[in-house]
Amino acid sequence: xxxxRARAVWALHLAILLLLLGLQFVVPxxxxxxxxxxxxxxxxxxxxxVLLGYAGLMSLGHAMFFxxxxxxxxxxxxxxxxxxxxAFGLGVLAGAIMATAIGLVTLRASGVSFLIVTMMFSQxxxxxTLYFNEITMGDQGFIISGRLQPLVAGxxxxxxSDPAVKYNLALVVFGLCLMLSVWLTRSPIGRVxxxxxxxxxxxxxxxxxxxxxxxxxxxxxxxxxxxxxxIYTLMFSYVGSSFASILxxxxxxxxxxxGGTGTTLGPLLGTALMTYVVDIASGLTSSYxxxxxxxxxxxxxxxPAGVMGGIRARWVRWLP
Amino acid sequence: MGEVAAVTRLLETTALSKTFGGLEAVRRVDxxxxxxxxxxxxxxxxxxxxxLVSMISGRIGPTSGRVLFKGRDITGLKAxxxxxxxxxxxxxxxxxxxxxxxYENVALAAQRRLMxxxxxxxxxxxxxxxxxxxxxxxxxxxxxxxxxxxxxxxYGHQKLLEVAMALxxxxxxxxxxxxxxxxxxxxxxxxxxxxxxxxxxxxxLLIEHNMAVVLELATKVTVMDKGGLLAEGTPYEIETHPxxxxxxxxx
Amino acid sequence: xSFEGHLFLAxxxxxxxxxxxxxxxxxxxxxxxxxxxxxxxxxxxxMLGAVIAWYFSTMPGGFLPALVAAPLLVGGVAxxxxxxxxxxxxxxxxxxxxxxxxxxxIIQQLVLTVYGPYARPxxxxxxFRIDFPWFGYSGYKLVVAGxxxxxxxxxxxxxxxxxxxxxxxxxxxxxxxxxxxxVSVHRVYALVFSLGAALAAIAGALVVPVQQAHYLMGxxxxxxxxxxxxxxxxxxxxxxxxxxFLIGMSDGLVSVFFSPTLAKIIAxxxxxxxxxxxxxxxxxxxxx
Numbered sequence: 004x005x006x007x008r009a010r011a012v013w014a015l016h017l018a019i020l021l022l023l024l025g026l027q028f029v030v031p032x033x034x035x036x037x038x039x040x041x042x043x044x045x046x047x048x049x050x051x052x053v054l055l056g057y058a059g060l061m062s063l064g065h066a067m068f069f070x071x072x073x074x075x076x077x078x079x080x081x082x083x084x085x086x087x088x089x090a091f092g093l094g095v096l097a098g099a100i101m102a103t104a105i106g107l108v109t110l111r112a113s114g115v116s117f118l119i120v121t122m123m124f125s126q127x128x129x130x131x132t133l134y135f136n137e138i139t140m141g142d143q144g145f146i147i148s149g150r151l152q153p154l155v156a157g158x159x160x161x162x163x164s165d166p167a168v169k170y171n172l173a174l175v176v177f178g179l180c181l182m183l184s185v186w187l188t189r190s191p192i193g194r195v196x197x198x199x200x201x202x203x204x205x206x207x208x209x210x211x212x213x214x215x216x217x218x219x220x221x222x223x224x225x226x227x228x229x230x231x232x233x234i235y236t237l238m239f240s241y242v243g244s245s246f247a248s249i250l251x252x253x254x255x256x257x258x259x260x261x262g263g264t265g266t267t268l269g270p271l272l273g274t275a276l277m278t279y280v281v282d283i284a285s286g287l288t289s290s291y292x293x294x295x296x297x298x299x300x301x302x303x304x305x306x307p308a309g310v311m312g313g314i315r316a317r318w319v320r321w322l323p
Numbered sequence: 324m325g326e327v328a329a330v331t332r333l334l335e336t337t338a339l340s341k342t343f344g345g346l347e348a349v350r351r352v353d354x355x356x357x358x359x360x361x362x363x364x365x366x367x368x369x370x371x372x373x374x375l376v377s378m379i380s381g382r383i384g385p386t387s388g389r390v391l392f393k394g395r396d397i398t399g400l401k402a403x404x405x406x407x408x409x410x411x412x413x414x415x416x417x418x419x420x421x422x423x424x425x426y427e428n429v430a431l432a433a434q435r436r437l438m439x440x441x442x443x444x445x446x447x448x449x450x451x452x453x454x455x456x457x458x459x460x461x462x463x464x465x466x467x468x469x470x471x472x473x474x475x476x477x478y479g480h481q482k483l484l485e486v487a488m489a490l491x492x493x494x495x496x497x498x499x500x501x502x503x504x505x506x507x508x509x510x511x512x513x514x515x516x517x518x519x520x521x522x523x524x525x526x527x528l529l530i531e532h533n534m535a536v537v538l539e540l541a542t543k544v545t546v547m548d549k550g551g552l553l554a555e556g557t558p559y560e561i562e563t564h565p566x567x568x569x570x571x572x573x574x
Numbered sequence: 575x576s577f578e579g580h581l582f583l584a585x586x587x588x589x590x591x592x593x594x595x596x597x598x599x600x601x602x603x604x605x606x607x608x609x610x611x612x613x614x615x616x617x618x619x620x621m622l623g624a625v626i627a628w629y630f631s632t633m634p635g636g637f638l639p640a641l642v643a644a645p646l647l648v649g650g651v652a653x654x655x656x657x658x659x660x661x662x663x664x665x666x667x668x669x670x671x672x673x674x675x676x677x678x679x680i681i682q683q684l685v686l687t688v689y690g691p692y693a694r695p696x697x698x699x700x701x702f703r704i705d706f707p708w709f710g711y712s713g714y715k716l717v718v719a720g721x722x723x724x725x726x727x728x729x730x731x732x733x734x735x736x737x738x739x740x741x742x743x744x745x746x747x748x749x750x751x752x753x754x755x756x757v758s759v760h761r762v763y764a765l766v767f768s769l770g771a772a773l774a775a776i777a778g779a780l781v782v783p784v785q786q787a788h789y790l791m792g793x794x795x796x797x798x799x800x801x802x803x804x805x806x807x808x809x810x811x812x813x814x815x816x817x818x819f820l821i822g823m824s825d826g827l828v829s830v831f832f833s834p835t836l837a838k839i840i841a842x843x844x845x846x847x848x849x850x851x852x853x854x855x856x857x858x859x860x861x862x
Contacts, residue, residue, distance in 0.1 A: 061668050108850055115612055115667045116849055119800070123846035126797065130839045191434045191447050198420060198431050205418045208382065210406030210435040210492065249793075253675060260672070290687040296679025303672045304662050 008321040009189070016185055019268065020178045027170045037282070039170040041275045042177040043235045044254075048262070048270030049184050050227025051255035056264035057193060058220035059200025060113070063252050064121030065228050067105065067128045070247035071097040072229030074132075074139065077242035080147045087154050087163070091233045098229015099222055106221040110214060122249065129247040144243025151240065169238045176234050177271075180227055185267050187223070188323050196220055197265075228255075250292075257295060260302050263309030267323045272310055331394035333358045333496060333526055334379065339388030341374050348374040350550040351388065356496070361518070361527045363537040365561075366547035367570060372530045373415060375547070376498050379528075380412035381405040392496075406435070409495030413502065415530075417481045419488070421474030425465060428473050428484055429456045432491035459491040463517060479510040486517065497521070498528045503536050515540055538562070546570070579708030584830040585823070590715045592822030593722035596815050598777040598795055599802035600729060601770030606808040608746045608766045611660070611670040615677040616774055617796025621789065622648045622681065623775030625689050628787040631696045637783070638699055644779040645772035651681075652771030656764045665763070678792070685789045698783035718780045725776060730811055742766060774799075797838070798825075801845045 023042065027035055047069055054060050075097035079085040085093070109120045132139045154161040154168070161168045187193045198206040199213050207213050236242055245251065254277075262273025277298070284291035302309065308316060315322040334356035341349040349371040356362055364372045377383045379390055381402030389398045392408060400408075420428050433455040437447055460466045463483040468476065473484060482502060489497055499518070503511045515536055518527060531537050537544060537558060544561040546553040548570050554561060561567055602616045623644040630640035655677055663669040702713035733739035744752040745762045753759050774795070785791065798821065806817030821841060828837035 061671075063671075109846075112850055115671065118668070118671060119612065119804070120846050120849050123800075123842050123849070127839050127842040127846070130835055130842065134833070134835045134839060190445055191438050192445070194427070194431055194434065197423070201420045201422060202418060204382075205414070205420070206431070207402050208380065208406065208412055208414075209432050209488065210403050212401070212403045256672070288687065289691070290683035292679050293683035293687075296676040296681075296683065299676030300659060300673055300680065303669050303676070304659065307669070 011321065012185065012189075012323055016181060016267070019271075020174070020181070023174055023177075027167070027174075032166060035166055035170055037278065038275075039166070039173045039238060040235075041271075041278050042170075042173040043231060043238060044258075044278065045271045045274040046177055046180045046234065047228050047231035048255050048258040048274045049180050049267075050224045050231065052259045052262075052264055052266075052270045053184065053187065053196075053227065054220050054224040055256070055259055056266065056269070057188060057196040057200065058217055060217065060220070061118050061256070062121040062224075063118050063249070063256070064105070064123075064125030064128075065224070065255050066247050066249065066251035067121075067125040068098040068101050068225040068228035069232040069235075069251065070128065070132065070244075071101040071225075072232030073236050073242050073246055074232075075229070076233040076236045077145065077147050078138070080150050080236075081145060084150060084152075086152055087237055091230070091237065094233025094236070095226050095230045098232070099226040101229070102222045102225020103218070105225075106218045110217050110221065122252070125247070125252055126249060129244065129249070132244045132247050139244065140242075142244045144241055144245075146240045147236065147242065148240040151237070163237055163240070173234060173238060176230060180230065181267065181271070184270075185323060188267060192216070192219070253295070257299060259309075260307075261298060261309055263311030263313070263315070266309070266311035266315060269309055269311035276310075332356070332391075333393060334528075335391040336375075336379065337389045337391070339375070339378060339390060340386050341371075341378060341383065342386045347550050349378070349385075352547075352550075352552055354379075354545070354552065356526065356528060358526050359522070361522045361529065361540050361542045363529045363531050363541035363544045363558075364547060365531060365534075365537060365544060366553070369549075370547040371550040372547050373500060374550075376412065376500060376528065376530060380410055380498055382412065406492060409493070410498070411489045411492050411494035411496070412498040413485045413489050413500060415500040415504070417478070417485055419473045419481055419484050421472070423473055424470055425460070425473050425476070425484060426456055426469040429459050429487050429491050432488040433459065436491075436493060455491060459487045462490055462521075463487045479506050482506065482510075482514070483517075486514075490521070494525055496526045496528060498530075500530045501532060502529070503531065503533050511536060576708065580830055582706065583709060583711075584826045586711060587830070588819075588823035588826030590719045590822075591826055592819040593719040593726070594777055594781055595798055595802055595822050596818035597722040597725055597780075598774055599799040599806075599818055600726065600811070600814050601773040602799045603803045603806065603808060603810065603814045604742070604766055604773075605770040606803055607810070608742050609665060609763050611665055611667060612674070613767070613770070614671055614674040614796065615655075615681060616674075616770070616799055617792030617794070618678050618681040618685075619648050619652060619771040619774040619792075620778040620795040620799075621685065621787075621792035622651065623778030624782045624785075624787040624791060625685055625778075625789070626775070627779035627782045628689075628694055628696050631782075636699070637696060640779050641776060644775045648775035649768040649772035653764055653768045656767040660763075660767070661760065682789060682792065689787075689789060691789065693786035693788035695786045696782045712784070714783060718784065721780060722777065725773070726811075726815065729773065733811065738765065797842070801841050804845050805848055 026038060051065055054062060072094035076090040076094040079090050079093055105124055109117060112120050133141045151163055195211050195216050199216055203213050258273035258277055259270055261277055262269030280294055281291060284294045332355055336352055336354040338351045339349060340351050352375060366372055378385045381400060389396055397405060430452055434447055434452055437451060457466060460469060463486050465480060465483055465487060503514055518540055541558050544558050545555045546561060546567050553570060554564050554567055598620055602613060605613050626644040626647055627637060627640035630643060631637040659673050660670060663673055698714040700714055700717060703710045704713050741757045741762050744757060745759055749759060802814060802817045802821055806813035825837045
């Protein structure tokens with residue numbers, strides 16, 4: 004139950020973070036980079052899960068928010084020589100602003116309409132990145148490693164090209180976002196979000212302005228997506244249109260569903276599993292997206308609760 | 324020298340109307356409710372009872388007319404803001420959160436009052452919340468099932484849970500939409516006693532089909548028919564009212 | 575070429591596009607209207623039709639039999655999808671979307687495996703030029719428009735004159751009522767889904783000599799069909815036709831005078847706004 008087990012919950016999440024911290028010293032370099040990438044993308048999944056798993060809104064347009072963070076960070080570094088910290092902040096802000104704008108327009112719709120509207124806006128955004136390719140370099144994209152200054156802290160320089168820096172940067176950002184999501188779901192706001200998902204009209208008549216809460220969920224979700232896009236750019240230096248495409252909106256849905264919507268650890272698990280599966284599959288065939296399709300169909304038909312959801316229902320009822 | 328207390332009526336509607344498409348569900352109703360009443364609204368199906376209270380609680384907006392609460396025009400006020408004023412509505416068909424525990428259901432209601440300001444929204448000391456929740460649960464007698472999933476409760480207990488949620492909101496005016504529907508006789512008796520106990524602090528507005536309950540509980544009865552007010556009076560007056568008898572016995 | 579020339583070309587292209595788009599989108603519209611679900615894999619049925627047509631064009635029989643084979647084969651695939659997947663998840667709206675997204679990738683990637691990543695052309699079965707003052711125009715494109723129009727009329731006749739059509743319209747209007755009258759809703763659903771896929775497949779097959787067959791061509795078809803259906807109204811044949819022409823024409827005009835990408839951006843935003851502003855939402859009961 005929510006009010007008890009608080010210590011167990013925080014301890015569990017802290018343990019996971021410590022595990023991730025330690026893993027970098029024992030795994031080979033290839034997996035180091037994989038894990039770093041997974042953690043950066045898991046922030047995206049966490050953001051998506053706030054909206055789907057807690058507020059109950061399925062969007063097909065989150066690539067918009069991810070890419071906003073990516074372009075905000077990438078363009079300011081490339082053209083204006085921004086430092087990493089400022090660029091990251093801008094990335095998160097870009098995600099938040101985009102989510103606010105989209106939310107104000109689209110949240111009057113719900114269910115399937117919301118899904119299609121977000122998909123349409125996201126598609127328009129993607130096409131715009133192609134259309135304005137003098138700025139965005141369109142499909143080809145651009146790299147920022149030339150302009151990216153190392154992080155300076157405590158008198159030492161941390162170059163972004165250093166794998167250890169990439170890993171730990173991802174870990175720090177992921178850790179913060181994970182703890183944020185745990186706290187959110189246990190807070191009064193989180194309770195309201197779940198209520199909105201379960202029965203919106205009832206929640207309204209309990210005194211809550213549900214539209215505001217949905218907007219809040221979307222803004223948090225968009226900010227996290229923007230943070231993910233931003234950190235991904237800092238780590239891998241590449242910015243391109245493909246991250247705004249519809250496939251990139253489908254990925255967080257897939258990761259959240261696989262890991263288990265409405266759970267805090269689901270996003271990490273789903274992202275990790277799927278990233279490895281796709282990686283392995285792409286080594287075997289160029290039609291590797293088949294696993295994406297197959298996983299979606301299998302999940303929705305037989306395992307709608309995902310891995311963590313199943314674990315929670317069967318064994319560990321107090322899992323948030 | 325004494326203070327002149329301006330006693331404003333608790334609830335008043337003026338020419339309140341609702342039209343759905345071509346259908347006039349509520350026709351220019353002037354409804355008045357005083358503090359401390361247990362008012363029952365009765366009438367045949369389709370008389371407009373639920374529509375009327377839905378407009379009072381803010382669930383739906385009127386086509387025309389006004390709603391005044393404690394002298395203040397709340398016609399344009401959204402449902403959630405009305406809850407803050409003390410107007411609480413419970414649903415005809417139980418509308419609890421089936422997948423959440425009993426505790427969580429009431430907590431959702433209880434925390435509303437406690438979430439004052441930005442900080443209150445972000446954190447809430449557990450013991451304060453627990454105290455408010457348990458108080459409400461105790462009033463309806465559901466304290467020991469706090470950890471159960473609300474959907475697994477028997478129907479009668481689900482109704483009690485609805486009342487507990489309403490109580491956790493500290494209402495001034497509690498609207499009960501057919502609270503005894505679907506309950507067994509012992510449950511109806513228990514609920515009636517509960518309502519009577521509550522009425523000492525809360526004004527009750529009750530939609531009921533069960534005439535025995537109405538006669539037992541109501542201090543005053545309003546009869547609706549075809550969207551309008553047909554008659555008003557004490558239970559005895561209504562029981563013997565010729566028009567009311569025609570509406571219920573005729574057809 | 576002069577302005578009138580460009581304009582006439584744009585209008586001509588717009589007309590052809592309009593007819594083909596109407597045919598492509600009609601299936602989606604029927605599925606939306608009768609089954610109340612969103613089929614994200616719809617574009618892939620279009621693509622399958624095109625790819626099957628290409629395969630036929632390499633065989634002794636030639637391209638023409640594909641116009642019969644493609645809809646039958648693709649209709650069969652759709653039937654299986656309905657039976658195996660959609661029925662299982664009970665046509666729940668959001669689950670269906672996730673499932674059809676999955677189907678999209680499955681179909682698309684299987685085609686990639688078998689057919690490959692290349693765009694392959696098919697020679698038109700009839701080749702003649704119509705000469706206008708400003709340019710020569712492909713006669714086959716006009717044939718495509720004509721055939722599409724004929725198929726649209728045929729579908730309309732089925733919907734309005736046959737028992738099947740009656741069942742479909744009844745199920746669309748009021749599902750419970752239709753069931754009460756003995757209509758097997760599951761069978762109607764299976765048929766509608768297959769029919770929708772078949773119509774998309776024929777459109778894909780027809781269009782292949784004009785565009786090339788490529789495993790990604792379904793995405794564009796899907797987007798355009800979505801736009802047409804949302805603007806034209808669900809399940810409405812007339813609405814689909816009108817919207818298809820509107821979209822086809824404006825797409826033609828903007829593409830010729832500005833750029834295809836810009837045309838798509840505008841169309842996409844337009845549809846999002848329509849959906850947001852329409853009070854009935856996606857399935858608002860605004861009549862057919």
